[in-house]
Amino acid sequence: GAVVSQHPSWVICKSGTSVKIECRSLDFQATTMFWYRQFPKQSLMLMATSNEGSKATYEQGVEKDKFLINHASLTLSTLTVTSAHPEDSSFYICSAAPLTGTYGYTFGSGTRLTVV
Amino acid sequence: QKEVEQDPGPLSVPEGAIVSLNCTYSNSAFQYFMWYRQYSRKGPELLMYTYSSGNKEDGRFTAQVDKSSKYISLFIRDSQPSDSATYLCAMSAYSNSGYALNFGKGTSLLVTP
Secondary structure (H helix, E strand, O other): OOOEEEEOOEEEEOOOOOEEEEEEEOOOOOOEEEEEEEOOOOOEEEEEEEEOOOOOEEOOOOOOOOEEEEEEEOOEEEEEEOOOOHHHOEEEEEEEOOOOOOOOOEEOOOEEEEEO | OOOEEOOOOOEEEEOOOOEEEEEEEOOOOOOEEEEEEEOOOOOOEEEEEEEOOEEEEEOOEEEEEEOOOOEEEEEEOOOOHHHOEEEEEEEEOOEOOEOOEEEOOOEEEEEEO
């Protein structure tokens, strides 16, 4: 089945530094990947849609200069949290779907970011 | 009003019970409906997805969609302690972002032995 790998699963960083999170589709190609953020006991909030070979589409209220997204190939999208602050601490999850058009998107295992 | 409403629970049932989980929505353009299971500190796992109205069964799980009422359900038969998790409904319609998912808040389910 479709597998999405996300790395790292857990990261602690100092305030002001940048963190890169990788999302890979292991056994399928994905022109579109989605990045979500989830706070404790809350639902997933879509941050941006990552399109292979073009600029990402950000949801309203998401700072594009703070959350840099690069979708360089059909199997890899990265999210970089720049100049991280404690309020950026959250659970970040990516998802993707095969090109064949199934709309049951597969999710990565998530990255727990803690900024200290 | 949020586009997708889901009672967060928690919902506690004894092992073997039939569990009913529900979501309502307001956007009549939604065409694809999904149920995900999420364990603590893990990514959501797709359980079921359906297109438009109707029923779909997979093992102990049955998904129902009633587009006229804007109401979807997930039934779990013979519930097991391993079913204890948060269940998220999700739905989508085409937009400039493609088929981005709109999630409910999730219902926390606890199945007690």
